[in-house]
Amino acid sequence: MMHSLPEDYRALVFGASGAMGQAFVQALNSDPRCAKVCGVSRQSLPGFDLLDESSIATCAQALAAQGPFHLVLDATGALTLNGRGPEKRLDELDAPHLLNAFHLNAVGPSLLLKHFAPLLASGQRVIWGKLSARVGSIEDNRKGGWYGYRSAKAALNMLLQTASIEIARRRPLVVVAALQPGTVQSALSQPFVGQDALHPDESAQRLLATLDGLQPTGRAQFVDHQGQSIPW
Numbered sequence: 001m002m003h004s005l006p007e008d009y010r011a012l013v014f015g016a017s018g019a020m021g022q023a024f025v026q027a028l029n030s031d032p033r034c035a036k037v038c039g040v041s042r043q044s045l046p047g048f049d050l051l052d053e054s055s056i057a058t059c060a061q062a063l064a065a066q067g068p069f070h071l072v073l074d075a076t077g078a079l080t081l082n083g084r085g086p087e088k089r090l091d092e093l094d095a096p097h098l099l100n101a102f103h104l105n106a107v108g109p110s111l112l113l114k115h116f117a118p119l120l121a122s123g124q125r126v127i128w129g130k131l132s133a134r135v136g137s138i139e140d141n142r143k144g145g146w147y148g149y150r151s152a153k154a155a156l157n158m159l160l161q162t163a164s165i166e167i168a169r170r171r172p173l174v175v176v177a178a179l180q181p182g183t184v185q186s187a188l189s190q191p192f193v194g195q196d197a198l199h200p201d202e203s204a205q206r207l208l209a210t211l212d213g214l215q216p217t218g219r220a221q222f223v224d225h226q227g228q229s230i231p232w
């Protein structure tokens, strides 16, 4: 399936307990070219919590011997935090809630880059795909609302872009992508979507095919499950 990666490539999936994470692990396990898939989450051993950098560092140390990795997929994220959903209006803004959204959706994933980018293979094509969201596009924001989640995803996109430039200096064949999976059936989306949401397996297949076709450009790319570019 991932024809662009070396034969016997090794993959790592963060958020393997979630709908998209599980779908990625399953899809990669059925790719005969994939030698190893490590799926990690808060519950796994080793595991990590996005809100605890030391757990991320320990997880990276524990997984170093399973690498180097050619494909890393970060499927973590949250829209409802501590039982509280996204803000619709300015008068719902609350500093701790906004900071929680940033911590989980932007800061945590950047710490995964900090500790796991050194485990990427050198001298070969490598891919870091992070589930972002179209609502993180500043240009595409026509509806408003969802202040914390939207702006956390926009911050995530900038962190990915900045990291991609640094990583590409040592690994020019790297592809870094901010991914929009579509509206997908999951615990995260369940309160907000209807029955027509995509099945996570379908979204994962489409995203993997999209990633497989991306060329290294030295910059991060923001793309959806249909392979279309999204304006930052």
Ligand SMILES: NC(=O)c1ccc[n+]([C@@H]2O[C@H](COP(=O)([O-])OP(=O)(O)OC[C@H]3O[C@@H](n4cnc5c(N)ncnc54)[C@H](OP(=O)(O)O)[C@@H]3O)[C@@H](O)[C@H]2O)c1
Residues within 6 Å of the ligand: 014, 015, 016, 017, 018, 019, 020, 021, 041, 042, 043, 048, 049, 050, 051, 075, 076, 077, 078, 104, 131, 132, 133, 134, 180, 181, 182, 183, 184, 185, 186, 187, 188, 189
């Ligand atoms: N579903 C959609 O329609 C949709 C649309 C656009 C973008 N996205 C993005 O796609 C990604 C995956 O979402 P999903 O729909 O698959 O949601 P999901 O099923 O709720 O999965 C979320 C994942 O994030 C993990 N996570 C949450 N808090 C964490 C923490 N503190 N430390 C470590 N892991 C943590 C969860 O782990 P636990 O199992 O331990 O909670 C779970 O593995 C997210 O980034 C989301 O923003 C989804």
